[in-house]
Amino acid sequence: MAEAKQAGIKKIAAAKTMRKLMADHFYELDRAMKEGHPKVAWCTSVGPAELLRALGFVVYFPENHGAMLGATRVATETIPAANAVGYSPDICSYLTSDVGAFLQGRTPLSDAYEGITSIPKPDVLVYNTNQCREVQDWFAWYGRHWSRPVLGIECYRGVGEVTDVHVAGIAGQFEALVEPLAEISGEKFDIDRLREAVRLSRECSDLWKEVLETATAKPSPLTFFDSTIHMAPAVVMRGTQTALDYYHELLPELKQRIADGVAAVEGERLRLYWEGMPIWGRLRDLATQFLELQTCVVASTYANSWIFTALDAADPFKSMARAYTELFIVRSDPAKERYIQEMIETFSMDGIIFHDAKTCPSNTNCRYGMAERIQERLGVPSITIAGDLNDLRCYSDEQARTQIEAFVEQLV
Numbered sequence: 383m384a385e386a387k388q389a390g391i392k393k394i395a396a397a398k399t400m401r402k403l404m405a406d407h408f409y410e411l412d413r414a415m416k417e418g419h420p421k422v423a424w425c426t427s428v429g430p431a432e433l434l435r436a437l438g439f440v441v442y443f444p445e446n447h448g449a450m451l452g453a454t455r456v457a458t459e460t461i462p463a464a465n466a467v468g469y470s471p472d473i474c475s476y477l478t479s480d481v482g483a484f485l486q487g488r489t490p491l492s493d494a495y496e497g498i499t500s501i502p503k504p505d506v507l508v509y510n511t512n513q514c515r516e517v518q519d520w521f522a523w524y525g526r527h528w529s530r531p532v533l534g535i536e537c538y539r540g541v542g543e544v545t546d547v548h549v550a551g552i553a554g555q556f557e558a559l560v561e562p563l564a565e566i567s568g569e570k571f572d573i574d575r576l577r578e579a580v581r582l583s584r585e586c587s588d589l590w591k592e593v594l595e596t597a598t599a600k601p602s603p604l605t606f607f608d609s610t611i612h613m614a615p616a617v618v619m620r621g622t623q624t625a626l627d628y629y630h631e632l633l634p635e636l637k638q639r640i641a642d643g644v645a646a647v648e649g650e651r652l653r654l655y656w657e658g659m660p661i662w663g664r665l666r667d668l669a670t671q672f673l674e675l676q677t678c679v680v681a682s683t684y685a686n687s688w689i690f691t692a693l694d695a696a697d698p699f700k701s702m703a704r705a706y707t708e709l710f711i712v713r714s715d716p717a718k719e720r721y722i723q724e725m726i727e728t729f730s731m732d733g734i735i736f737h738d739a740k741t742c743p744s745n746t747n748c749r750y751g752m753a754e755r756i757q758e759r760l761g762v763p764s765i766t767i768a769g770d771l772n773d774l775r776c777y778s779d780e781q782a783r784t785q786i787e788a789f790v791e792q793l794v
């Protein structure tokens with residue numbers, strides 16, 4: 383197996399294919415924008431991508447761009463530009479870094495892909511508030527800027543059991559989007575095309591789940607930090623054959639690692655769960671620290687968020703409604719705690735790291751006593767790291783490093 387070492391982090395060979403796929407993805411969007419065909423739809427990361435694909439749109443995911451701004455650490459320079467036009471430093475730093483970058487005429491896409499000078503201008507922006515209300519505000523800003531329609535789904539939040547009542551309400555909203563979207567795309571709605579997109583999405587989800595579950599092996603062949611990179615096709619290409627092809631390449635590589643006893647973290651002593659958003663600008667530093675501590679962060683709520691086991695091509699609208707409501711982020715604390723318990727048992731976790739992301743309360747779960755309840759009920763210890771997904775001014779390297787070191791010492 384081809385494995386290069388860089389700062390001790392074992393590279394996954396399939397990453398080369400993924401870089402090519404991501405380049406193709408952005409060039410396709412750029413071409414569509416320049417030629418005016420096919421139409422470009424912006425979509426939130428857990429928005430109705432299948433419906434958009436069925437109507438012939440090419441789909442752009444601004445959160446993916448937000449993560450790029452964070453990972454390249456450009457975000458810290460662009461956030462103030464959004465603050466200056468009234469968007470608070472306390473709100474989602476994907477939103478502020480992305481809008482700020484646009485106002486400054488910057489995008490990491492220009493550095494990565496020759497000939498691309500801007501993010502793709504949308505023909506329509508489609509959100510789902512299942513994750514947070516911020517996405518609606520984010521898309522509204524661009525909708526006003528370009529005078530483009532902003533459509534969406536207003537979802538339930540804090541859901542315990544997902545019932546037929548929830549499903550009916552959301553499925554109705556999905557169906558109501560068909561007519562206006564078909565008018566914008568200029569393509570007639572075809573239920574079979576939607577079934578096909580849902581089938582492809584479901585298969586992608588199943589493969590991605592299998593990829594993540596390889597981390598149940600001891601030692602684990604991948605880390606949470608690897609999954610934040612390799613999830614990209616599941617996010618931006620779900621509903622396409624390309625995403626399936628990618629995971630058909632990645633999965634055997636990870637299975638081979640298991641067969642060969644290859645550990646993502648050499649000498650794995652401990653296994654941890656990451657709860658909350660990644661800290662994009664510090665992924666490498668954190669991955670390296672955990673490597674040195676012989677501790678593998680084996681699973682996360684974040685990477686699991688693109689598993690949609692309810693998707694069913696036989697019943698596309700209702701199954702999309704269920705899949706996008708069953709998401710962790712949509713659920714009540716008791717439902718989230720049951721989920722985390724299942725993760726602890728499945729992946730044999732020794733502890734949990736909660737990331738208290740300053741600007742993302744929706745995807746931060748440690749503010750209402752969850753860590754203490756889990757410790758009391760399951761005896762699984764945790765720490766809370768204060769930080770942020772993109773705004774590194776909210777994160778102290780020194781404090782996090784010390785906290786992690788002390789936590790690992792306590793666990794071994």
Ligand code: SF4
Pocket residue numbers: 445474475476477513514515516517659741742743744745771
């Ligand atoms: S979930 Fe959090 S990070 Fe994602 S868009 Fe919403 S506020 Fe931003």
